[in-house]
Amino acid sequence: xxxxxxxxxxxxxxxxxxxxxxxxxxxxxxxxxxxxxxxxxxxxxxxxxxxxxxxxxxxxxxxxxxxxxxxxxxxxxxxxxxxxxxxxxxxxxxxxxxxxxxxxxxxxxxxxxxxxxxxxxxxxxxxxxxxxxxxxxxxxxxxxxxxxxxxxxxxxxxxxxxxxxxxxxxxxxxxxxxxxxxxxxxxxxxxxxxxxxxxxxxxxxxxxxxxxxxxxxxxxxxxxxxxxxxxxxxxxxxxxxxxxxxxxxxxxxxxxxxxxxxxxxxxxxxxxxxxxxxxxxxxxxxxxxxxxxxxxxxxxxxxxxxxxxxxxxxxxxxxxxxxxxxxxxxxxxxxxxxxxxxxxxxxxxxxxxxxxxxxxxxx
Amino acid sequence: xxxxxxxxxxxxxxxxxxxxxxxxxxxxxxxxxxxxxxxxxxxxxxxxxxxxxxxxxxxxxxxxxxxxxxxxxxxxxxxxxxxxxxxxxxxxxxxxxxxxxxxxxxxxxxxxxxxxxxxxxxxxxxxxxxxxxxxxxxxxxxxxxxxxxxxxxxxxxxxxxxxxxxxxxxxxxxxxxxxxxxxxxxxxxxxxxxxxx
Numbered sequence: 001x002x003x004x005x006x007x008x009x010x011x012x013x014x015x016x017x018x019x020x021x022x023x024x025x026x027x028x029x030x031x032x033x034x035x036x037x038x039x040x041x042x043x044x045x046x047x048x049x050x051x052x053x054x055x056x057x058x059x060x061x062x063x064x065x066x067x068x069x070x071x072x073x074x075x076x077x078x079x080x081x082x083x084x085x086x087x088x089x090x091x092x093x094x095x096x097x098x099x100x101x102x103x104x105x106x107x108x109x110x111x112x113x114x115x116x117x118x119x120x121x122x123x124x125x126x127x128x129x130x131x132x133x134x135x136x137x138x139x140x141x142x143x144x145x146x147x148x149x150x151x152x153x154x155x156x157x158x159x160x161x162x163x164x165x166x167x168x169x170x171x172x173x174x175x176x177x178x179x180x181x182x183x184x185x186x187x188x189x190x191x192x193x194x195x196x197x198x199x200x201x202x203x204x205x206x207x208x209x210x211x212x213x214x215x216x217x218x219x220x221x222x223x224x225x226x227x228x229x230x231x232x233x234x235x236x237x238x239x240x241x242x243x244x245x246x247x248x249x250x251x252x253x254x255x256x257x258x259x260x261x262x263x264x265x266x267x268x269x270x271x272x273x274x275x276x277x278x279x280x281x282x283x284x285x286x287x288x289x290x291x292x293x294x295x296x297x298x299x300x301x302x303x304x305x306x307x308x309x310x311x312x313x314x315x316x317x318x319x320x321x322x323x324x325x326x327x328x329x330x331x332x333x334x335x336x337x338x339x340x341x342x343x344x345x346x347x348x349x350x351x352x353x354x355x356x357x358x359x360x361x362x363x
Numbered sequence: 364x365x366x367x368x369x370x371x372x373x374x375x376x377x378x379x380x381x382x383x384x385x386x387x388x389x390x391x392x393x394x395x396x397x398x399x400x401x402x403x404x405x406x407x408x409x410x411x412x413x414x415x416x417x418x419x420x421x422x423x424x425x426x427x428x429x430x431x432x433x434x435x436x437x438x439x440x441x442x443x444x445x446x447x448x449x450x451x452x453x454x455x456x457x458x459x460x461x462x463x464x465x466x467x468x469x470x471x472x473x474x475x476x477x478x479x480x481x482x483x484x485x486x487x488x489x490x491x492x493x494x495x496x497x498x499x500x501x502x503x504x505x506x507x508x509x510x511x512x513x514x515x516x517x518x519x520x521x522x523x524x525x526x527x528x529x530x531x532x533x534x535x536x537x538x539x540x541x542x543x544x545x546x547x548x549x550x551x552x553x554x555x556x557x558x559x560x
Contacts, residue, residue, distance in 0.1 A: 146546070146548060149548055153509060157513075159476060160473075160474065160475050160509060160510065160513065161475075163475035164475035166475075167475055167478060167480070169473075169475045169480035169481070170480065170481060170517070171475075172516075172517070172520070173473060173513035173516040173517040173520075174473075174475075174513050176516050177509065177513055177516065
């Protein structure tokens with residue numbers, strides 16, 4: 001798939017912008033604060049209905065407006081040109097349409113796919129656990145069609161159970177549902193992480209020049225590794241909940257379940273969060289996203305849009321070039337750079353110079 | 364005009380209390396445009412419905428009589444009770460004409476977020492009915508969403524020890540639809556609830 005054109009109204013520092021894109025590499029360059037990253041974000045929101053940076057739609061509206069709207073034409077081999085729009089008005093609900101027909105967010109995930117790599121990604125390794133879960137959720141929802149629905153229901157159940165604990169209402173029926181939905185979330189997470197494990201280590205080895213990166217899924221429900229049958233996990237979940245029942249009543253919140261899952265990274269056998277450097281974290285996150293990109297490509301039988309925000313800041317020219325080579329003949333690519341685009345990017349690409357929320361030149 | 368603005372405002376506020384309307388002045392102005400007779404008929408209808416319609420003391424369904432027509436109809440199966448969240452659900456099931464037993468309206472669903480726990484639902488009167496009338500089966504027909512499912516789980520845990528058969532309405536494919544368009548959650552549930560033919 002590729003994004004043929006985009007029209008943006010009142011999104012971050014863009015009041016109004018319309019442009020066509022090139023089916024291969026698109027480079028956005030301009031000074032800091034010009035809006036390069038916002039343009040990537042707009043493309044991501046158009047594809048998946050949410051921002052990778054902000055959970056709130058109100059924040060991404062231009063400060064002088066009360067709504068944002070992003071429209072685009074997406075070309076897919078199977079369906080030809082499709083028009084897509086995502087709009088949000090303050091105090092209202094997000095409206096998504098595909099060929100003018102209203103669409104649910106879950107349907108967006110079924111139809112389109114995008115992977116973004118950005119400087120804040122080092123948080124996946126170094127930040128709080130919620131960042132790692134959000135990472136898993138955004139990409140697993142693109143990998144498995146039902147994941148998002150199960151997750152949304154899980155969150156509803158969790159909210160009800162927590163409310164029950166706070167108001168001293170019997171939480172048991174919600175605990176039972178929590179187990180049912182939680183088990184299928186864990187099974188999907190195990191499968192997804194298993195799929196990207198080796199590739200992530202491989203990319204890290206390649207980019208870092210020989211270092212080892214590993215990660216391990218640590219679900220809040222303890223079960224023995226290798227124990228992946230649905231029933232085993234269900235039993236482990238049940239006994240873990242039973243053990244924590246009294247404590248949950250005291251602290252008035254749900255202590256067990258996928259909403260407390262963790263992912264541990266280690267570099268050369270040392271915990272990455274404690275011992276890793278900023279550069280290592282970013283390389284690790286980049287490797288992770290590359291693995292995800294190639295997995296989605298294989299599984300979805302389409303090329304996800306790949307959005308690379310300032311990745312040349314940490315890579316030397318040789319590594320950057322070899323990285324770009326690994327995307328040769330693949331899908332559509334969008335990348336930002338504060339400096340003038342390097343020579344090797346000029347092949348098969350179009351360059352957009354951006355200044356103060358406007359495209360001032362296309363080379 | 365300014366003098367009457369207060370009463371228009373009052374009407375708008377009253378209408379806004381109805382679900383799905385909000386502060387919609389269009390509806391208020393539509394009522395303003397009605398003839399006096401038409402408007403009073405509407406007001407009368409509202410008045411009458413509140414005067415006459417109450418709740419059945421047996422099944423808690425809305426009714427003009429007590430017990431309601433369904434509960435006092437001897438041709439209905441007296442030993443099967445279909446438990447629903449609201450009167451509108453009972454009406455929908457009755458309209459489908461596939462069910463000839465009795466109803467029990469819970470008057471809500473478990474939703475701790477809205478402060479609704481088991482004590483806020485009409486569950487005690489359901490237990491009384493099961494104890495005092497030879498009930499052989501309870502069909503739980505709460506909605507197939509998170510709150511409805513939790514309510515169903517709660518009820519089944521409560522009722523099964525009483526020795527009554529507890530069933531849950533099937534969740535699955537809508538009649539007249541195509542398999543290939545069904546989402547996976549629905550399909551999985553439909554498969555789980557498969558039956559001998």
